[in-house]
Amino acid sequence: MTAMTVSISNSAISLDEAITLIWTEADLLDRRDYESWLALWTREGHYVIPVDPDARDHVDTLNYAYDDADMRRMRVDRLVGGHAISSTPAARSVRILSRFRLMEAGPAHCVVHCAQHLVEYKFERQRLYAADVTYRLTRSDADLKLDEKVVRLINAGDALGSLSYLL
């Protein structure tokens, strides 16, 4: 058993493992199970939605979201709190993630690029958001966790409607 654990943690994170986590996250978000979503993150992780899809330096440029653990917690409280008129009721969403590429892979972390199509529905209106998503995943103990997620909407620089859920 011990030998087994060692051999897993010494081998690079596989694309299959990464996709399993990414799809789990997608499902949690579409079901608005935000508490479970929060638990997927590392303590230091950042959830980032830049205004400029070409920006690489997110901390010093304006974003739609630049969330550390505290901000993710506050955001979830806002979404489920029932007092925000824009998210009560929340929009429904269905997302598909595909076109996965493993850009970096080691035993402790990996970087995955993928595409996301999300359809939002609320009040007799559907909207489509397409985005390139970059995940940085890290392995702590046996678990794979989200360490950074950057969602680059292809129309990020345009006028957007309110997002009453998480991309």
Add this chain to the structure above:
Amino acid sequence: MTAPRLASGRPMSDLVLPDRIETAMYTDPDIFTAEMERIFSKTWVWVAHASEVPNPGDFVSSFVGLQPVIVTRDRKGRLHVLVNRCRHRGATVCERRQGNATSLVCPYHGWGYAQDGSLRGVPYVEGYTGDFDKSSLGLKALRVEEYQGLVFASLNPEVETLSDYLGHTKLWIDLFMKQGAGYPVKTSGEHRFRFPGNWKIQLENTTDAYHFPIVHRPFIESLDKQAEETFTFLGREGFVEDLGNGHSVMVMIPELIDLEANLDAPIPDRFLPLANELAKTHPPQEVRRIVRAVGGTGFNVNIFPNAACSMAFFRILRPISVRETEVRHIAIGMEGGPAAANRARLRLHEHFQGPMGFGSPDDVEAWQRVQRGVQGGPDLPLMVNRGLGLESSSVNHLPKGGVSAETGMRAAYQMWKRMMSA
């Protein structure tokens, strides 16, 4: 020009009374068309902040009412505002939002314009007769003037000076710019959104403190106790003043009118990490000045018809149709200021503004509810009488009401009435 009338023959200006406006103000396409002519083509309209075009050759796209314009800085550093329409057969000469170019070349037949709008190059010019006059075919130029980095343009060659137009707002704009903490104020990115509603719904909102504790409860709840206290300003000493020409100021947090006054007041808890960071490189008094500036001012200056200096950002509205409006929330920072301070400003902006902010989406929801709501009861008025009868006279001998009075809306609508009667 005769004053515009509704299809029924009534003058449009009749729709504004001292205490109420009629529903058609938000719904009648004829009124929207008249507003574009009588207001947006007649007075000063905010088009850019000077820091968006700092260097010769810089340009940024903008709008004056429905008309697309380009704000450029020429080789000599002068600002120009040009209609984005080729003088040949009308193509836009620029589709980029922002950039730097030595000339603007129309993609259709290649006419080239200098940054001051003058026509420089015409391919195969021998196809015209010898009296072809390039000097009369420059891009259409607007009047342009600047105050404290705010760049305004006007389609009206006879418009009064910007300084006269801004009048009593200038003092407040000066106070607003103190959030540079001695560094020049620069723009640092923006959130843009559209909502299905009339532009005047947004115009009203920047002088509406009444909605804050209701609509923005989730924002207030996300703050610590101290900040929650700061943002609980209804029933306190705040006020709204009519500043003339449709402009107004709404002071929500009187302690934050002059950011350089009372610098010895304790630093709020939520700014302590920033203060500690700055203390490594800055003397204590500078730390206090910068931290105070990062939090922004305690007031909104509403500049009729499309701009506001709103606490810690610029709010710019753009009418698109009678039922659609675009709003820009432009973040500001300190040019050359400490990175930690500018970073803190960005995070504060993201917290409230934008499609995922803790404030703006709820504003948008409320405004679109107004537009949906006024489809019912078109005969009912919209009431803007809050605080009427309780006002005093300001230092400028203009109405001054309590923080949640609708004094600023009345100021804007009286200006609207004046311009729509001319």
